[in-house]
Amino acid sequence: MAISLDQLPKAAKEKKAETKKYFSVLKRKNPKGLDLLMQELHDDTFEKTDCMQCANCCKTTSPIFTDKDISRISKHLRLKEVDFISKYLRRDEDSFMVLQTAPCPFLESDNACLIYDHRPKACSEYPHTNRRRFLGITELTLKNTEICPAVFNIIEELKKRMPV
Numbered sequence: 001m002a003i004s005l006d007q008l009p010k011a012a013k014e015k016k017a018e019t020k021k022y023f024s025v026l027k028r029k030n031p032k033g034l035d036l037l038m039q040e041l042h043d044d045t046f047e048k049t050d051c052m053q054c055a056n057c058c059k060t061t062s063p064i065f066t067d068k069d070i071s072r073i074s075k076h077l078r079l080k081e082v083d084f085i086s087k088y089l090r091r092d093e094d095s096f097m098v099l100q101t102a103p104c105p106f107l108e109s110d111n112a113c114l115i116y117d118h119r120p121k122a123c124s125e126y127p128h129t130n131r132r133r134f135l136g137i138t139e140l141t142l143k144n145t146e147i148c149p150a151v152f153n154i155i156e157e158l159k160k161r162m163p164v
Helices: 008-029 034-047 056-060 067-077 081-088 121-125 134-144 149-161
Strands: 089-091 097-099
């Protein structure tokens, strides 16, 4: 059963310890074919997922902005990089450049992105469930199960398809 956004907080909390343990065992086993299965699960899930109906990632979290992102977006907005940074960004506790506020200031009322064609790389790759070497991002994925219903659904399906 696919989880919806309104069910996500409770379900993610209930499954957090189980998923963390699952990822720990998965890392020890390092199963062959994991990246291919993740790609398949990602593709299957996002064929049935309309991110424009949710946009919870844009409403609750910030991507990391690289120097290239800052340069590209600043140019698109016709702002000096220093002005873009002072208006929209801050350094987080890990010294990454992130948004000052949530929801994202570029998120429109219909969940469209004002800078979609120029968005940060982290946004274009989100939720990272189709990334190679999946075992390297299990902590990020665990966090994303609390933000994105699609990630939660992908991981629950992974547990069924690749029991440990």
